[in-house]
Amino acid sequence: MIIAERKPLDEIMTMVQDAKRILVLGCRGCVTICSAGGEREVEILASLIRLGKQKAGQPVETIEATLVRQCDKEYIDSIDQWDGQYDAIVSMACGVGVNFIANLRPMAKVYPAVNTTSFGGSSEQGVWSEQCAGCGNCILHLTGGLCPVARCAKSLMNGPCGGSVAGRCEIHKDVPCIWQSIHDKMVRIDSQDGLTAIAPIRDWSTSGHGGPRRMVRNDLTV
Amino acid sequence: MPFTPNIQAFCCHYTSQQTLAEGSEGLLLDGFPKSVTIHRLVCTGKLEVSTLLKAFEDGADGVYVAGCPVDKCHNLMGSQRAAKRVGAIKKALAELGVEPERIEMFHLERGFHPEFVKVAQEMNERILELGPSPFKGDAK
Numbered sequence: 001m002i003i004a005e006r007k008p009l010d011e012i013m014t015m016v017q018d019a020k021r022i023l024v025l026g027c028r029g030c031v032t033i034c035s036a037g038g039e040r041e042v043e044i045l046a047s048l049i050r051l052g053k054q055k056a057g058q059p060v061e062t063i064e065a066t067l068v069r070q071c072d073k074e075y076i077d078s079i080d081q082w083d084g085q086y087d088a089i090v091s092m093a094c095g096v097g098v099n100f101i102a103n104l105r106p107m108a109k110v111y112p113a114v115n116t117t118s119f120g121g122s123s124e125q126g127v128w129s130e131q132c133a134g135c136g137n138c139i140l141h142l143t144g145g146l147c148p149v150a151r152c153a154k155s156l157m158n159g160p161c162g163g164s165v166a167g168r169c170e171i172h173k174d175v176p177c178i179w180q181s182i183h184d185k186m187v188r189i190d191s192q193d194g195l196t197a198i199a200p201i202r203d204w205s206t207s208g209h210g211g212p213r214r215m216v217r218n219d220l221t222v
Numbered sequence: 223m224p225f226t227p228n229i230q231a232f233c234c235h236y237t238s239q240q241t242l243a244e245g246s247e248g249l250l251l252d253g254f255p256k257s258v259t260i261h262r263l264v265c266t267g268k269l270e271v272s273t274l275l276k277a278f279e280d281g282a283d284g285v286y287v288a289g290c291p292v293d294k295c296h297n298l299m300g301s302q303r304a305a306k307r308v309g310a311i312k313k314a315l316a317e318l319g320v321e322p323e324r325i326e327m328f329h330l331e332r333g334f335h336p337e338f339v340k341v342a343q344e345m346n347e348r349i350l351e352l353g354p355s356p357f358k359g360d361a362k
Contacts, residue, residue, distance in 0.1 A: 009317035040272070047275040052318050054279070057359040 001030035002094045004114040015111040019088035026066035027093035037092025039066045070097025136206030144185035151178035157199040227257040227349040230277040233288040234266045236332035255346040267300025284349035286326045
């Protein structure tokens, strides 16, 4: 899923300093799962915005709502029910949701309430870690299912850099050296021979270096 | 005009048994401050952050939560969860430029203990010193 975390409150309060009616809009997708922008977080942020405005002596009205997703047109369309009732939308979705609202409602002022950080998962309650970089050219079949693009600090393709100590990355002792993990995994599944093959120079154009990526499925288009 | 604090206390069933047994008049005789309004819960782990924030929105100058001792919660981790939520609100209050001390978590022994009255007195004194909630500013 997409991992996000709420922005500092003062940043959000600055965004909405001129707004008197604010639609605080959550998303039931990834940001609900990572407790950044679901229904509960919408309720909390709306309350904090009202308190911040009360402290500043500024009147404010908030509308709290959470869409099924903010990354599909049909769900974005449902915000029309509040037309004329808000000056600004504070979206608690990932950056995709904010962009979708901006794309589809050109006249709306939409602000991000979260920082979108990575693609990952929850390794334990309250802890999320990056697992995938969305590079567009997956090589997990060669690395035992563990991604060196996302999980090696240097995104190395041909083994460890040599800086790891006791299986930990040199950038931080809490970060496992993913190449150590890849090697251990390949040995466990008796596939270590595959690691001797030299990975060719990588084409990063699929990773966004060739501009915004777009996918078209002709079997699905109408 | 002298300041009379509005303090909202959220207490679990086990730490607030005294209120049930003595009633509000009995508590006052024990020295429990009039400024404190008690909300009894089955467990402080049930408390939502939004409930505590709403207390401030509704005019509280101070808020506190009284739950079981950290390692002896009747529901195992309820009071630990409540403490984390109180911690999150302390951080949010600080971000809004408001004293984090306006909200507090207390871990109390269950049943009848003088600490139940003592923490109410402590919060009353603390809020008297801090003064009215900055959230009470009149809208311009």
